[in-house]
Every structure is written in C-alpha cells, then in structure tokens.
Amino acid sequence: MRYLNKEQVISKLMRRNKKDYLIVDGYNIINAWDELKDISITDLEHAREKLIDAIIEYAEFTGRLGIIVFDAYNIKSCKEKIEKRKNITIVYTKEHQTADSYIEKFIGTLSKYDDVKVATNDYAEQQIVLGKGASRITSRELKLDLENAKSKIKEKNTSSYKKIQRNWLEDRLDKETLSKLENIRRNR
Template structure:
C-alpha cells in the first residue's frame, strides 16, 4: 500500500530566536519584529524545501492567553495558550501525525530533543537550521540569477493572516 507521506518542520520559535545572534539582538528591543523575521525566514525555507513549517511560540507566562493559530503562506504560526509551553504543544502535535510522516523539529532544548526522538521525529539544532536556511537562500539566488529572473516581490498580504487582512481592507475602504 502506498503511503502519502507529509513533510513537516516544527520550530520552537523562542528557542531559535534566542539561538540565532541576529534575532536575539533584535528581540532585545523589538520581540515582535524578531518573531516576524523568523516567520519570514521560515516561509522562504518552506517554499524551497516543500516542508510544511509550523512555528510555535509559547505563551507560558502570558496571563489569560488563548491559543492562536495563524495560517500564512506555506507555514502555520502557533501561539500557545496560557500555561502551555512550546515543548508540550510540539509533543502533542507530533503524536497526532502518522508514523509515516517525515517530521523534523528545530530546537536546542536537550530534554525536548530526547522526547522528540522517542516519538519518531528527528531533531535539527538551531545551528543546523541556520545552515540549511543559508544553503536554501544561496540556491534560490543561484536559480534566480541563472534563469535571468528577477526575485519575486514579497507582498505583505501573503504574510498576514485573514483576520488582519480583513481589518486592513475595512480601514482602506473607510468602513
């Protein structure tokens, strides 16, 4: 019987932000900007690799926080509910997938890595993810320059969730 294998990359958002110097520096002054930069990097990575990227940001210490899921171009961004860590969300999500799915989890958290491996996923360190991302960007640039194509525009509407787009459209129409 032929299996329909799905390919996932699950990213522990804050763990990666704190592991990548550039994002860590931005986060000191503007956490939202740092998150958006990571999201945009993962959109590019997902487009290149064909993996469904899921970035999980925990709201463990945020009072009255509800789980929020944003579908964006090639990725899903998850903000966990109050008292839920990214680790627990990731573990729960992995357990819902088929054992035939190819799942990589990007984190530097050693304890999380052990649990991930026990659930059949593979782990990728923050450093390995950065190297893969840089390689993907290099290949994209190479492909674009050799084909004579200009790099596609990066439209804001492709990066925003539907609710935000709807609100912006209402503002634009002065309703």
C-alpha cells in the same frame, strides 16, 4: 497475482500521503541566533517576523510544511491562536502551555510515515522528539539549512535570469534572408 491485506493497503496509502514537516520552537531559535536575540531585546515582534519570513522562504523552497510554535507560558489568560501564512502555520500556545508540550502533542497526531524535523536547542525536547520518531535539528543546523536554501534560490534565480535573453527575429534568420529584409527596409 499477489493480493494485499487491509493493513498493507492502508500502509501503502499512508506512505503515498506522507507529508514533510519542519516544526520550530520559535523563542528557542530566536534566543539561539545572535541577530534575532539582539533584535528581540528591543522589538520582540520584529524578531518573530524575521524568523517567520525565513521559515516561509525555506518552506516554499523545500516543500516542507512549516510550523512555528511560540509559547505563552507566562502570559495571563492567553488563548491559543493559530495563524496561517503561505506554507506555514504559526501557533501561539495558550496560557500555561509550553512550546515543547504543544510540539510533543502535535507530533503524536501525525502519521508514522510523515517526515518530521523539529528545530530546537532544548536537549530534553530533542530526546522526546527522537522518542516519538521525529528527527531533531539544532538552531545551528537550521541556520545552515536556511542559508543553503537561500544560496540555491539565488542560484536558480541567476540561472533563469541568464536564460532570459533578447528574442529578436534577426537572431533567428540566416544572413541571406536578413540581407533581403534589410534591402526591402531601405527601399521604402
């Protein structure tokens, strides 16, 4: 019989409790996607909500924990605000804190066994993320992942809808029994 040492036991437990994260640099993605960028010009809140809704849907489908970080770098006397919705967390950073610095700090708190993807187009941030053991995806790759997830959701919903058919007794009985029941019905 082989015994595990303390480090091996801890390592096994950590791998078992591994979590999958998708961390999104919110404004970076909004400015990278044309449809959100156009909306943000007139209504930044609406653009944020559209991104949040897309990430919620993606997180629910993939099982990843979504974290969207919006920075308040140039906003005076702003305090950090964390909002939880379904499978995601939305972070509004404090004054003088960028989304990049928040993301770097957050990744540092995670287990080395966690699967972490960071969505940003910021090249410097991508390099830092890779250096911390996370993977990075560009805004384009995130958009493709979201579209792929949406099509799989539609596929799943369509196939489950097709399975829902009428559930009538006449569909389950043989012709002889149906004939007898029909005769009984008519004689009444």
